Amino acid sequence: MKTHFYLSPSIEAIEQRLFGVSDSLIEMVERGEVSNQIATAVRNAPEWQHRQPANQGDLSDELAPTEAPAMPSHLADLVRRRVAAQQATPTQPPQAGQIIQVTKIATPRKGQLDWVLQAPLHVLLDAPAETPELWHGWLMSSEASYASWWDLVLQEEDGDVEPEAAMVQVWNPVRLYLPMASRVVGRISMARLQAVRALAGEFATAEAPDTIPAWPGKVASRTTLDALEVTTGSPLRSDSDPRWRYQHLYAYASKAITEPARLALLESAAVTTPSIGERLRTWVAQQTTVLLAPRLAQPMSGAPDLSSMPDLVWEGRARVRVIDLSDGVTTVTVTALAASTIVCRVKQGGVVLVKTTALPSEEARLSWDQASDIELVLDDGVQQLAIPLVG
């Protein structure tokens, strides 16, 4: 059996709004305000060919303008909600629960990301991230007809919120680089933020139940495992579900938010790298089974200059090398010594991010995105050693 459904706006209209060539982008190209690469792409788009007025063939002479009828009720409601949201949120960012509108790309250094935002993006702020300029949050969007099991659709009792930020994509977490925040366009209560966090937690640890069928376009309420009420869409099932494409579009759109944050994190990591060495030296001084050892030369490794960071040696068991690579990913190598087999885990706040095993006399490599509160835990089957890599 097939079920008919209706989603509005169409997926094509959403794609056009996020990534199409808008009137404003055409004007930016005409004014020479974009890079050559973007200008070339726009000039090759059909929208550029259509930009010239086509007065020929218009239907007839103009009619006399008539007085506008009253604004339709749904549109008047959208206006009322936007204005109410603006009036209800005079506070400055950042605060947990705030909804931030982003209209422009900002990067730590000018020109690091060649991207023109066509449609404003919205982020619900959750908590501070690694540096004062970064916050964790989730992308938001307006098209609640496309809500999935992991999209929380805000309800009118949640307070006045900008209609463009109608639902929280808990499947699409982001770090926001705060200089990108244009304005605050709403705020949800701490209680509702807890519900979002609970749903995000379930997304990370559970699957949507098999007992609920896919029903695009429907939104209904349910409770999280913590008994918090949330309103969401249905699970995604078949490949024909247009919500897959919707999520794909927004996953790509979120790069406009996540990429500047990644660049900012990278800059911050570059500044703080020496302190990792200092921290490790202090920590090693308190240990009885761990020593610092000069880094062994690896002339063909292609790695950056690591001379300032000595290796750590867990006596008789393993040798650990910490490497900060320039693309924002931290890598550690663990070499098992002699007959030891070492299980290696990278943990953040107690949660395992990466796990691998170094066999006797072999090297294991572990990589992860830069983050805070990282420890490397080595286990030889008899003893464990927890090394605090990042505070």
Next chain:
Amino acid sequence: MVDLIRYDAELTDLWQRRSDLDESEWHKLYALVWKILISFRPSELAGLPDEREEYVQAFFERKVFRLDAAADGRGVHSTALREYYRRFLRDRLDEIKHERTMFIASDGEEEGGCCGMADAADGGADTPLHELADAGLALADVVARTDAWLARMEAWVTPYLALHYCADVETSEPLVHLAQRLGVASYHHKAKKLGFVWSPKQADSGASFGRDTLLGRFVEKDLGIPVTAKNSSLVLSAFKILCHQALLRSDQMELAL
């Protein structure tokens, strides 16, 4: 020829402050956009099926109310606005070319979901009739009370129910246009107030809506059916009647417009 220049100062001012307009200014901008565009008849209108008033309204919602990040803080004049409108109409022509009805395989799970109403409009209303009759509820009376309840609701409720909760019927296709005119998709923020709840099986949950909701009160107060687990089957039957009437009523609304 309409003298567009006289609109430019006010249009530019309102346009560049779109992020911060108050309610009365939004209504002013709507009236101004209407005046500039309603008298304009670009050739693209000839290929579009609806009245031009609807395209002006849709343009306002999608291109004026919804902000353009790249235009943040910039103004516009009347002639440029008309060109934006022309491009919008071209996009609508393209959308019509690509417009398609979307279907999804439901793998026989239609009895589950949020409301179990998938078969409500199949015409197979025998079971609901029996259920209601056994409970002492006359069909004509239930239908009359359902119609009265729908009539009392705000305009969006009937097509919202029909399109989002009573889908699965070919006859719902024309309702798409009604839904567009009424902006039905913008009412999802009232879904909780309406009252549907996701539930694996209708029978397991007793009812697929909250008691203190529009639908809960409809069932309890208008139909006199207590919302309890024992009555789940009866409640589902009442829903099927509601769904049937919402679809009928939406069809009538569509024809009347």
